[in-house]
Amino acid sequence: MKRKKLLALLLASAMAFGLAACGNGDTPPADGSGASSQPTSEEGTPEESSEEPSESSEADAEESTEGGSVAADGTFENKVIMGNTTDLTGDFRFPGWGTSSVGASDQDIGRLTIGYGTQEVAEDGNLVWNDTAVKSHTETENEDGTATYTVEINEGLTFSDGTPVTAKNYLATTLSFASPVSMEAGRPGTSGMAFVGYEEFHGYTGEEAEGTSKEFSGIRLLGDYSFSFTVSSDYYPYYFAYTYAAVDPAPLGLVLGEGVDILDDGNGVYLSENFYEKNGDSYVKAAEIEANRYDLTKYPFSGAYVVSDWDASTKQATMTINPAFKGNYEGQVPSIETIVYVKLTQETQLEMLTTGGTDILGGVTGGKDTTAALAVVDGENFTEVHYQRAGYGKIQFDCDFGPTMFQEVRQAVTYLLNRTEFCQTFTGGYGVVVDGPYSPDLAPWRAVQDEIELIDYSFSPETAKKVLEDGGWIYNSKGEAYEEGAEGVDAVRYKKLTADEANVLDGINKTYASVSNTDGVTYQTVEVNGEYYMPLAINWFGSSPNEVTDLISTTLANSSDLAAAGMVVRATTGDFDKLLGEIYREPTYGYNGTPTYGMYNLATGFSALTNLDTSYQWSHDPAWFTNSSNKLYDPYDIDFPYDLKADKLSYEEAVEASGDKLGMDYLSMAMVYNAATEDEFNQWYMGYVERWNELMPDIPLYSNFYYDVYNAKIENFQTSPFRGPAAALLYANVKGF
Numbered sequence: 001m002k003r004k005k006l007l008a009l010l011l012a013s014a015m016a017f018g019l020a021a022c023g024n025g026d027t028p029p030a031d032g033s034g035a036s037s038q039p040t041s042e043e044g045t046p047e048e049s050s051e052e053p054s055e056s057s058e059a060d061a062e063e064s065t066e067g068g069s070v071a072a073d074g075t076f077e078n079k080v081i082m083g084n085t086t087d088l089t090g091d092f093r094f095p096g097w098g099t100s101s102v103g104a105s106d107q108d109i110g111r112l113t114i115g116y117g118t119q120e121v122a123e124d125g126n127l128v129w130n131d132t133a134v135k136s137h138t139e140t141e142n143e144d145g146t147a148t149y150t151v152e153i154n155e156g157l158t159f160s161d162g163t164p165v166t167a168k169n170y171l172a173t174t175l176s177f178a179s180p181v182s183m184e185a186g187r188p189g190t191s192g193m194a195f196v197g198y199e200e201f202h203g204y205t206g207e208e209a210e211g212t213s214k215e216f217s218g219i220r221l222l223g224d225y226s227f228s229f230t231v232s233s234d235y236y237p238y239y240f241a242y243t244y245a246a247v248d249p250a251p252l253g254l255v256l257g258e259g260v261d262i263l264d265d266g267n268g269v270y271l272s273e274n275f276y277e278k279n280g281d282s283y284v285k286a287a288e289i290e291a292n293r294y295d296l297t298k299y300p301f302s303g304a305y306v307v308s309d310w311d312a313s314t315k316q317a318t319m320t321i322n323p324a325f326k327g328n329y330e331g332q333v334p335s336i337e338t339i340v341y342v343k344l345t346q347e348t349q350l351e352m353l354t355t356g357g358t359d360i361l362g363g364v365t366g367g368k369d370t371t372a373a374l375a376v377v378d379g380e381n382f383t384e385v386h387y388q389r390a391g392y393g394k395i396q397f398d399c400d401f402g403p404t405m406f407q408e409v410r411q412a413v414t415y416l417l418n419r420t421e422f423c424q425t426f427t428g429g430y431g432v433v434v435d436g437p438y439s440p441d442l443a444p445w446r447a448v449q450d451e452i453e454l455i456d457y458s459f460s461p462e463t464a465k466k467v468l469e470d471g472g473w474i475y476n477s478k479g480e481a482y483e484e485g486a487e488g489v490d491a492v493r494y495k496k497l498t499a500d501e502a503n504v505l506d507g508i509n510k511t512y513a514s515v516s517n518t519d520g521v522t523y524q525t526v527e528v529n530g531e532y533y534m535p536l537a538i539n540w541f542g543s544s545p546n547e548v549t550d551l552i553s554t555t556l557a558n559s560s561d562l563a564a565a566g567m568v569v570r571a572t573t574g575d576f577d578k579l580l581g582e583i584y585r586e587p588t589y590g591y592n593g594t595p596t597y598g599m600y601n602l603a604t605g606f607s608a609l610t611n612l613d614t615s616y617q618w619s620h621d622p623a624w625f626t627n628s629s630n631k632l633y634d635p636y637d638i639d640f641p642y643d644l645k646a647d648k649l650s651y652e653e654a655v656e657a658s659g660d661k662l663g664m665d666y667l668s669m670a671m672v673y674n675a676a677t678e679d680e681f682n683q684w685y686m687g688y689v690e691r692w693n694e695l696m697p698d699i700p701l702y703s704n705f706y707y708d709v710y711n712a713k714i715e716n717f718q719t720s721p722f723r724g725p726a727a728a729l730l731y732a733n734v735k736g737f
Helices: 002-016 051-059 104-113 167-177 180-184 198-203 242-247 254-255 282-294 349-355 368-373 407-416 419-427 444-447 461-470 505-512 546-556 562-563 576-584 622-627 651-658 665-675 678-695
Strands: 078-085 120-121 127-129 134-141 149-155 219-221 226-231 263-264 269-271 304-313 316-321 338-343 362-363 382-388 391-397 472-474 494-496 526-528 531-535 537-543 568-573 598-606 697-712
Touching: 002 537, 078 104, 078 282, 078 362, 104 254, 104 316, 104 338, 120 242, 134 242, 149 167, 149 242, 167 180, 167 254, 167 269, 167 368, 167 382, 180 282, 180 494, 198 316, 226 242, 242 338, 254 282, 282 349, 338 382, 349 362, 349 368, 362 472, 368 419, 368 697, 382 531, 407 678, 419 678, 419 697, 461 562, 461 576, 505 531, 526 665, 537 546, 546 598, 562 568, 576 598, 651 665, 665 678
Parallel strands: 078 338, 537 568, 537 598
Antiparallel strands: 120 127, 134 149, 149 226, 219 226, 263 269, 304 316, 316 338, 362 697, 382 697, 391 598, 391 697, 472 494, 494 531, 526 531
16 A cells, blocks of 8 residues: 555656646656646655745746847747746656656646647646547446556557557556666656556566566557556545546657567567666666657657757757647647747846747746836737736745644744735735635635635734643743743743653654754753753744745744744755755755754645645655655544545544544545545545644745736737646747738
8 A cells, every 4th residue: 555655646746747748837647657646756746846946937938049030021930939947958858757856947848749648737727638639538447446447549640750659659658667677767667556567567677587577467558549557456446546547658769769669468568578688787778768868859749849959058949830730638739830948037038028039928926027027018019918826835844843843833933924914025916825735726626615614824923822822832941931031042932842742753852953043042952850841943944045035034033023922943045955855854965864944935836636636645654754745744643544445434424433633644545535526525625624724734925926928929828827838839829820
């Protein structure tokens, strides 16, 4: 069972890039892992980003050395220039290569050049079957608890070079990326892990060995245009189970190497022997597959556009229309002949728009930038479209050690931050405050928003003090009563720890101490008469340079209300990789082995409905520790744990059986493993959001509006929370064309 969430997370990662070809920013995994859960990587990393770098990278437009696109006679070229503040790297085939570090610009190129996925993200965030590619599909529940998805694709689909798209093309990536060969090429090797026979196929090295098999029994090649996936009972039933069949086609040589074939003798698909050929201890095809990752000329494309030119020195890509492309899930084909994608800078992007260096400023956000961009909108030369972001900027807490492991501390911080003013200041009025993990544009939230009951965390220092007192933060460093206004180490409140609280993470709370002590005062846990007292001093890591980090510093960390409440927030700043290293406790990102920080600021988003799946992210099982960036273990789950093998209770039954104390793990698991209908899913989702709102593992700071400001020569350009500028260009045209 422990593999089950890794898949759900992989599914989610499918969203990280996944679902991009599908109409949003993320293309369903061409690896057969499907799509699910919140935006995550194949390592289970939620889609998070540094506030400003992420905000502006999603938000920024493009600069170009081309200088506009108006011909001498006043007509327009059938060309659009767009871009982003993140660098293009040439990693367009499989952006991120199965890691959590996926560049926004590379993803945009993927959205434009990858097509014919069996499923794509619709404009409302739902993953839907792609009728352009899929002729028929069936789901069969088997007696052994497995489920088989059979897909027949339409004949007549071709890659950009005219090569037919067949069933083998839909299976190639899954097979390659489940193998030890692709692992040598840098892939995680987890593709297809939901399917029967994965472990045996994954372990096959080219030589027969006990417990391995060259055949992937859960994947069948049924004909030139049909195939099937059989999902293991470990991964079924599942509310988003249909997404297991979400795959993209790929040229065989691209992911398998030249000369490798896919075969099926009736017991499951397998790869020809040359795939496993070795030179010494290394797989010959591994180097070829790794090199193909960046090859843009040898193999054709399946999407609306092909990369016709890529200049690594200027970070500029040119894409031209793929005349062989028959359309997305709605049959939509492109009209714009050429798209030039360039590197932008936030400082110069508006000037580039007005001088013809770019035609689109995508996702402009923040007060100054939005106001300046809207100032050029006149309806004649430039126009705009806007929407509320499907996500939010946030403060995120580590919940397994230090002061932030306590619910009352997280709640108190929320009460001490005037989020309405924060949102107004940061967004310049172009944003709103949300109170939980939801997007107003996703159907489950719309279904429950009128009856859900959430705590009102309006700014209230007095409520913060009461919450802290009720939580036992009533002592000073001597174990005596806390007195407001005291100085030195007694300026903050202390809490007497229970034995269990003191001993978490091998006793880390016994030595907990504040860092970045610029005032010369170090707050640390003290032992008094054999009891441990922890100071209310939160170590915060913020990425820098970052406007949100700066604003948190002035409105929270250095506020008089925080000090008066008996709390201190100590700030450390650094780059975003270091922040991720601390959150995920990942040494390769700079983590030194000792948890230090309990608070971070970054952002999160929902690229599709499947991102609402957070199962396994709140598990008490240490095996799933890395799945939760918050590391929150709900005490309710101790008394009423979720059991995948037990009878599937309805929401009402579970509420009654638990005494109305359903924990985060139970709610998140039941939402996708107990719910069989949309109404049931929505009911579990409402309970999940309500419990999340009580525990406050994050503080949502703002959900900003994105403004896409563009040259009025572009017509029918309609973006949305689930259809960014790159995907929207498929529906757009240049005047006169």
